[in-house]
Amino acid sequence: MPDRTLPSFDLKRNFKRVKEEIMEALERVLESQHFILGPEVKAFEEEVASYLGVEHAIGCASGSDALLLALMALDISEGDEVITTPYTFFATASCIARLGARPVFVDVEPDTYNISVDGIKNALSERTKAILPVHLFGQMVKVEEIKEVAPGITIVEDAAQAIGAVRFVDGKAIKAGTFGELACFSFFPTKNLGAYGDGGMVVAKSKKLADRIFRLRVHGAGRQYMHEEIGINSRLDALQAAILRVRLRHLEIWNEERRKAAFRYDLLIAEKGLNEWVTPPRADEHNHHTYHQYVVRCQRRDQLQKFLQDKGITTRVYYPVPLHLQKCFQYLGYKEGQFPVSESLSKESLALPMFPEITPEEQEWVIDSIRQFYLK
Structure with missing residues (x-):
């Protein structure tokens, strides 16, 4: 056995820095006995929206579900194509395939590891319904160039690894999650903003898309037991939201x-x-x-x-x-x-x-x- 060890990510050290705040937040939720959605989740959604400077944020059960919900809200289905990268986590492409659409892969740049803009341009077709670029390892893609080569094509950002990342375009700071029609985040424990379990979020520019994702995450129900469409069960729980509210501050x-x-x-x-x-x-x-x-x-x-x-x-x-x-x-x-x-x-x-x-x-x-x- 080696004399000392170094993990790839030390969650224990990070927890010690916020332990008191976390325990207070957990106690608040436990006292309320409100564990699914509710005021903690709503408050977290509002705080993330404020942090990013967007109108709508919808918490869900995981980053993988966030991607699926986003594409469901766009009615991605059989016969559609969604352009993305093969050098990413599995969920980026599985969300496309699960809806019957075709993932169209494009290679990445050798230095930033992000999707090639030229590759996107060459992959466009009449069936292209959306582009799903990944801000890999915490670095944003060339957002302005993607919009230039694919005008009018819906962009869904996979920002699972990039909360807080910024790109400067013409002197303007653009945060990851704010340039596409929709963007998806993961709060897996090792992420920069990590929960103590699974969690995810979709942010949306339009109220129409946001309202649909709010429904889709609760089985497509606009009101309890009233189902307007078939959705999924993907709710962010209050304990994770309370933890994430503390961690967002840091x-x-x-x-x-x-x-x-x-x-x-x-x-x-x-x-x-x-x-x-x-x-x-x-x-x-x-x-x-x-x-x-x-x-x-x-x-x-x-x-x-x-x-x-x-x-x-x-x-x-x-x-x-x-x-x-x-x-x-x-x-x-x-x-x-x-x-x-x-x-x-x-x-x-x-x-x-x-x-x-x-x-x-x-x-x-x-x-x-x-x-x-x-x-x-």
């Missing part, structure tokens, strides 16, 4: 701590002379990256990961098999080699430990260990 501080940690990693990789083997992630000059993950490209990735694990350092691979090569999507007819950047990232990418409380000493240990691997 989000900007934690995101800034992540940025500082990422900057330290960048410096250490350069100072230790690792650029020959390790390529750090690139933050687009127009972006305010929130570093949900700090993902490098590296040589002999799998051997390096095992070496680090033996030393007690936990790393993660996002994502080992791109979606177009997953067994369940074989019916789409994609072949190996069609999306070379995504495929190379699946073989080379490695997420180093990243969380607000990581110390400079721990980061130096990580980079020194990587250097030891390549120089041995």
Whole structure:
């Protein structure tokens, strides 16, 4: 066993910083005995809407459900195409397929790992019903360029990993979740704004879409037991909402701590002379990256990961098999080699430990260990 360990994300350290506030919030809910939706969820929805500067926010059971609800609200169905990326979490594409529509994959950029705008342009067809770009690892896509190449096409942002991320366009700050007709967030525990269980949210520009999502999350009911359409059961519970209300107050501080940690990693990789083997992630000059993950490209990735694990350092691979090569999507007819950047990232990418409380000493240990691997 190694003498010390470093997790990829330390939830316990983060909890200690807000424990008193969290316990007060939980006690408030327990005293109320109101656990499903209700005033806590409504308050959280209003606070997220205010934080983002949008009109409508709808809490739901998970980020995966948020994506599904968004596409349901747009009547995505059989015969429709939705353009997205194969280098992302499974739910981005499964929500399309579950509705009978066709995921149309587009490769990603080699430096930001985000969807290629040129790829989107080339993938447009008469059947394109929506574009589902992913703000991957906490960095926004080129929102203004997507709108330019696909005017009139509905955009649904997968902002599951990017709450608090910002892109500057013509001097204007655009927050993740505010440029598409709809946007989806995840509050999985390890996210920058994480619950202590599952949780998600859809934000909407129009009241019409928002009202429909409010219905769809409760079995399509406008009033209790009165079902206007067939929806799903996807409600954010009050305990998670109360926890998230506390954590939202600290989000900007934690995101800034992540940025500082990422900057330290960048410096250490350069100072230790690792650029020959390790390529750090690139933050687009127009972006305010929130570093949900700090993902490098590296040589002999799998051997390096095992070496680090033996030393007690936990790393993660996002994502080992791109979606177009997953067994369940074989019916789409994609072949190996069609999306070379995504495929190379699946073989080379490695997420180093990243969380607000990581110390400079721990980061130096990580980079020194990587250097030891390549120089041995």
